[in-house]
Amino acid sequence: MKKEHRLHYIIKEGILDSFYIWKEEIRNVFKDKGVIIFFFLVPFLYPILYSFMYNNEIVHDAKMVVVDQSDTYLSRDFIRRMNASSDVKIVGVCPDMEAAKKMVDNKEAYAILYFPTDFSKDLNTGKRTTVSLYTDMSSLLFYKAFLMTATTVSLEIGNEVRLHNHPNTTDKQDEILIEPVPYEAITMFNTQTGFGSFLVPAILILIIQQTLILGICMLGGTTREKNRFHTLVPVSRHFSGTLRIVFGKSLAYILIYVIVCLWEFAAVPKIFGFPMVGHPVTVILFLLPYLFACIFFSMTMSGFMKTREAPMMIFVFTSVMLVFISGVSWPKEAIPPFWRAVGYIFPSTAGIQGFIRINTSGALLHDVIHEYHTLWIQAGFYFVTACIIYRYQILRSRKLIIEQYEYMKNKQNKRLNPEIHPE
Amino acid sequence: MNKNSWLHNIGVIARREMSRLAHQPVYFFCMIFAPIFSMVFFLTLMSDGLPTNLPIAVVDQDNSANSRKIIRQLDAFEQSKVVLTTTSFEEARKEVQKGNLYGIFLIPRDFGTDAASGRQPKLSFYTNSTYLVASSLLFRDMKTMSVLAGASVGLQTGKARGLTDDQIMAQLQPIQIDTHIIGNPWLNYSVYLNNTILPGIIQLLIFLVTVYSIGTELKYGTSREWLGLGNQSITVSLLGKLLPQTIIFMLISVLCAVSLYGFSDFPLNSGWGPMLSALFLLVIASQAVGVFMIGIIPTLRMGLSTASLFGMVSFSIVGFSFPVLAMSPAMQGLSYLFPLRHYFLIYVDQALNGRALHYSIDQYLWLAAFLILPFIVGKHLKNAMLHFKYIP
Numbered sequence: 001m002k003k004e005h006r007l008h009y010i011i012k013e014g015i016l017d018s019f020y021i022w023k024e025e026i027r028n029v030f031k032d033k034g035v036i037i038f039f040f041l042v043p044f045l046y047p048i049l050y051s052f053m054y055n056n057e058i059v060h061d062a063k064m065v066v067v068d069q070s071d072t073y074l075s076r077d078f079i080r081r082m083n084a085s086s087d088v089k090i091v092g093v094c095p096d097m098e099a100a101k102k103m104v105d106n107k108e109a110y111a112i113l114y115f116p117t118d119f120s121k122d123l124n125t126g127k128r129t130t131v132s133l134y135t136d137m138s139s140l141l142f143y144k145a146f147l148m149t150a151t152t153v154s155l156e157i158g159n160e161v162r163l164h165n166h167p168n169t170t171d172k173q174d175e176i177l178i179e180p181v182p183y184e185a186i187t188m189f190n191t192q193t194g195f196g197s198f199l200v201p202a203i204l205i206l207i208i209q210q211t212l213i214l215g216i217c218m219l220g221g222t223t224r225e226k227n228r229f230h231t232l233v234p235v236s237r238h239f240s241g242t243l244r245i246v247f248g249k250s251l252a253y254i255l256i257y258v259i260v261c262l263w264e265f266a267a268v269p270k271i272f273g274f275p276m277v278g279h280p281v282t283v284i285l286f287l288l289p290y291l292f293a294c295i296f297f298s299m300t301m302s303g304f305m306k307t308r309e310a311p312m313m314i315f316v317f318t319s320v321m322l323v324f325i326s327g328v329s330w331p332k333e334a335i336p337p338f339w340r341a342v343g344y345i346f347p348s349t350a351g352i353q354g355f356i357r358i359n360t361s362g363a364l365l366h367d368v369i370h371e372y373h374t375l376w377i378q379a380g381f382y383f384v385t386a387c388i389i390y391r392y393q394i395l396r397s398r399k400l401i402i403e404q405y406e407y408m409k410n411k412q413n414k415r416l417n418p419e420i421h422p423e
Numbered sequence: 424m425n426k427n428s429w430l431h432n433i434g435v436i437a438r439r440e441m442s443r444l445a446h447q448p449v450y451f452f453c454m455i456f457a458p459i460f461s462m463v464f465f466l467t468l469m470s471d472g473l474p475t476n477l478p479i480a481v482v483d484q485d486n487s488a489n490s491r492k493i494i495r496q497l498d499a500f501e502q503s504k505v506v507l508t509t510t511s512f513e514e515a516r517k518e519v520q521k522g523n524l525y526g527i528f529l530i531p532r533d534f535g536t537d538a539a540s541g542r543q544p545k546l547s548f549y550t551n552s553t554y555l556v557a558s559s560l561l562f563r564d565m566k567t568m569s570v571l572a573g574a575s576v577g578l579q580t581g582k583a584r585g586l587t588d589d590q591i592m593a594q595l596q597p598i599q600i601d602t603h604i605i606g607n608p609w610l611n612y613s614v615y616l617n618n619t620i621l622p623g624i625i626q627l628l629i630f631l632v633t634v635y636s637i638g639t640e641l642k643y644g645t646s647r648e649w650l651g652l653g654n655q656s657i658t659v660s661l662l663g664k665l666l667p668q669t670i671i672f673m674l675i676s677v678l679c680a681v682s683l684y685g686f687s688d689f690p691l692n693s694g695w696g697p698m699l700s701a702l703f704l705l706v707i708a709s710q711a712v713g714v715f716m717i718g719i720i721p722t723l724r725m726g727l728s729t730a731s732l733f734g735m736v737s738f739s740i741v742g743f744s745f746p747v748l749a750m751s752p753a754m755q756g757l758s759y760l761f762p763l764r765h766y767f768l769i770y771v772d773q774a775l776n777g778r779a780l781h782y783s784i785d786q787y788l789w790l791a792a793f794l795i796l797p798f799i800v801g802k803h804l805k806n807a808m809l810h811f812k813y814i815p
Contacts, residue, residue, distance in 0.1 A: 034725070038728070049736065050739065052750075052754060055751070056749050062748075126590070127589075127593050128597060129599070130598075130599045131600055132600075133601065134605060135602070136606065137607040137615070138771040138775065138776075139742070139746040141745065141749070143610075147602060150600050180543065180580060181538055181546055181576055182546075183566070183572075183573070186547060187549075187558075188516075188549050188551045195555065196745075198552065198554075199745075218724075309639075309727055312631065312727045312730075312731050313453050313635060314449075314452065316627065316734065316735065317457050317624055320461075321465075324465070330612070331474045331554060331557040332522075333476065336467060339464070339468055356553055361519065361553045364520075367520045368521075368522070
């Protein structure tokens with residue numbers, strides 16, 4: 001038996017070649033400014049930028065204008081309390097709706113609160129009264145702030161008026177009639193209903209996938225542009241086996257992304273105060289298949305990139321869709337089955353779903369078992385496709401070398417023996 | 424050089440550009456396929472307007488005719504669907520963490536009898552704010568349900584004491600808030616999101632295509648030939664090159680407008696004119712920003728990276744989900760640099776609220792002002808086109 005065919009020799013060579021390829025790939029990454037942008041700069045800067053945008057978390061002082069036809073103690077009290085709340089700010093009191101509308105049109109205010117003439121009279125005589133709230137729909141969060149604050153103040157004042165109307169009530173029946181069934185609303189997890197706490201963890205997960213795709217596909221595209229035969233694997237003895245290429249390269253990416261993940265999921269939430277209730281071990285166990293799935297998915301995609309710019313043209317615009325298909329903002333139950341199926345192509349779908357539940361709702365690994373399994377299956381599937389891609393590229397590059405060799409040989413023969421080829 | 428030869432040169436370059444666009448599939452992908460795919464994706468994804476039948480649990484510790492009635496009523500609300508009825512709060516909480524539920528409605532023990540005998544039992548409801556949209560929709564339903572449950576008990580006791588319905592309601596809720604939502608009265612999320620996301624995607628793709636089409640001239644060393652056709656005038660060369668792209672992207676934005684205001688019947692209180700002109704301005708403003716990006720760093724990959732990053736940040740900084748006014752002053756200032764932000768403000772004034780045109784004039788002018796950008800980098804770009812050696 002020849003030395004090259006013994007198993008232990010193949011394994012030893014394979015491992016050595018894997019490490020050689022790993023080293024090569026790390027060098028390629030650090031040589032390429034474009035890749036550095038996606039592997040380091042984007043994961044570093046984006047979380048900071050998003051944190052700055054959303055660091056107020058909730059809307060404060062949404063601007064509101066008042067039309068007070070009643071102009072009584074009660075209506076003024078109502079206005080005072082609206083203004084005293086943290087969410088709403090009263091920017092003016094107008095004599096009529098025309099003037100108030102003008103303020104809204106000028107974007108000096110985003111809502112109008114209208115008190116009818118009989119506001120106090122009705123209340124004091126035990127009749128029901130109506131306060132009208134007109135809101136602009138340019139922002140749902142403004143609308144929410146106006147509605148919530150107005151409701152709270154109306155309940156407060158309503159209760160006080162009732163007590164005032166029935167001053168010495170000792171009759172339990174009255175109290176029951178006022179509030180027969182009290183209720184309380186409790187927010188689970190993300191308790192201040194912060195916008196950043198809701199969206200940023202999902203964006204962090206998506207950044208991992210998108211930067212890996214862009215970076216790895218860019219590396220692939222560059223190799224193809226540079227290589228003599230425009231194939232993904234260079235002509236070199238070390239690049240002769242599929243597995244050693246896939247192992248070597250993915251090892252390089254995973255090492256880089258361990259650092260990226262530390263920044264994204266340990267440092268960023270700490271610095272900017274985003275929720276981080278997940279158990280660290282659970283987070284690590286969950287991120288592992290996610291990284292594998294993303295890396296092998298990207299390596300598979302890199303087989304289709306002929307130039308280094310192609311990945312940016314193709315993948316960047318998908319980011320917004322991937323946020324929506326993941327079900328973090330548009331609930332997954334409301335996503336049509338076809339798009340839900342499409343979502344399974346990308347690791348980010350299960351990645352975002354599982355991660356936000358671990359990170360924000362404190363789920364354990366067995367609570368996200370469906371997503372966890374999905375990620376492992378994706379990792380396995382895309383590992384196989386990545387191997388197929390590289391196998392094909394190795395074969396193609398060999399074929400091209402042989403063709404080139406034959407061509408050169410023929411040319412030489414032609415020159416040496418012109419009489420054989422009379423044409 | 425006279426005007427005719429200018430026009431002639433522009434025509435020659437435009438024809439050359441059209442053949443370039445036709446011969447590289449990546450242009451077809453970014454200019455035709457990607458925008459149309461996005462329109463189909465987002466409009467079908469949100470075709471319901473509002474998510475319906477979001478799963479919730481009822482923890483029913485009462486298990487009486489009363490509590491079962493509440494469950495039935497809650498289930499009948501459009502946004503909520505009771506998928507689990509249990510007596511264990513723990514079980515429901517677990518299901519929330521598993522992502523199977525977005526909310527829990529808790530009916531305490533002896534709720535029915537306590538309410539009837541005036542012992543004021545308390546209803547509680549829990550929403551999972553990890554999912555902000557789902558939780559705020561459910562909040563609305565569960566709160567209404569709690570108020571209704573109270574009202575029905577109140578009506579019963581009040582009637583027993585001989586009060587009229589009006590008197591009882593005045594007791595239960597002395598001040599009623601009557602909400603009028605201007606522009607999008609159904610709180611339709613599709614209207615709310617797609618009016619900004621789709622133009623945002625078009626803006627992103629324009630950045631990419633503009634940078635790519637100029638960057639490849641530099642990368643593959645055809646920029647001198649291109650500049651030569653324009654008789655060494657950067658203005659003529661750029662106009663000729665970008666014109667075919669402008670036309671295609673304008674057609675795409677018309678298609679976008681038709682799919683929003685025609686097929687989907689979204690509010691268009693301003694009529695077509697103001698929105699179409701806003702879209703056209705968005706197209707050329709984005710092209711101008713694209714030229715600026717490649718002009719300032721004349722390498723293809725850096726230009727494309729900038730285009731990608733800038734394009735993606737637009738979606739957040741435009742403020743259609745988290746309002747710009749709630750961001751820090753620095754971010755508010757930054758938002759002016761994004762054409763999409765001005766387009767969004769025009770949309771709010773015009774299509775959504777149908778305000779007079781003069782309220783939006785500033786934003787139209789802002790969009791037009793982006794056209795200055797190419798002139799700032801023109802000289803630099805021309806220099807690069809003449810002397811730049813592409814380093815891969």
